[in-house]
Amino acid sequence: MRWRFTARRNRGRRRRFYGLTSQVRRAASSVPANIAEGYGREVWGSYQQFLRIAQGSLKELETQLLIAERTGIASNGTAASLLASTESVGKLLRLLIRKLSADQHLLTALLPYCLTALLPYCLTALLPYCLTPLLPYSLTPLLPYSEHHALPIPNLPRPLLV
Numbered sequence: 519m520r521w522r523f524t525a526r527r528n529r530g531r532r533r534r535f536y537g538l539t540s541q542v543r544r545a546a547s548s549v550p551a552n553i554a555e556g557y558g559r560e561v562w563g564s565y566q567q568f569l570r571i572a573q574g575s576l577k578e579l580e581t582q583l584l585i586a587e588r589t590g591i592a593s594n595g596t597a598a599s600l601l602a603s604t605e606s607v608g609k610l611l612r613l614l615i616r617k618l619s620a621d622q623h624l625l626t627a628l629l630p631y632c633l634t635a636l637l638p639y640c641l642t643a644l645l646p647y648c649l650t651p652l653l654p655y656s657l658t659p660l661l662p663y664s665e666h667h668a669l670p671i672p673n674l675p676r677p678l679l680v
C-alpha cells in the first residue's frame with residue numbers, strides 16, 4: 519500500500535521528493551521486518567525488544583506521512599487512510615507487547631513454585647514419557663492432575679511457543 523503511494527507520488531517530482539518517499543518506504547518495510555526478526559530469535563526478551571523497535575519505526579512512518587500531507591505531497595484522504603492503517607497496526611503492537619510483558623511477569627512469579635513443586639513432578643511423572651521412543655505430541659492432558667503424585671498441579675497457562 520505504501521509502495522503504491524510513494525511510486526505514484528514519485529513520478530513527476532522524483533528528485534525533489536526522493537528523500538521523503540525513500541524514508542517512507544524504509545520505515546514501512548522496517549515494521550514487519552523487525553517483528554519477524556524478533557520472532558525469529560525465539561527469546562521473549564528479544565521479541566519484545568524488536569516489537570518496540572517496530573513501534574518506533576511505525577511512529578517514524580506516521581511522522582513522515584504527516585509531513586507528506588502538510589507539504590502537499592499526499593492528499594488529505596490518502597494520508598488519512600494510511601494514518602488509520604498505522605494506528606490500527608500500532609494498537610496491535612501495543613497489545614502484543616502488553617501480553618508478552620504480562621506473561622513474562624507471571625512466569626517470573628511462578629518460577630520459585632515451578633522449581634519446588636513442578637520440577638519433582640516433572641521428573642517423576644513426565645520423564646518416563648519423555649524417554650520413550652514414541653513421544654506424544656502433547657503432554658498437556660497429564661499436567662492438571664496426577665494420581666502418582668500427592669501434590670495437585672494447578673492449571674497453568676500454556677507456554678508461548680516462539
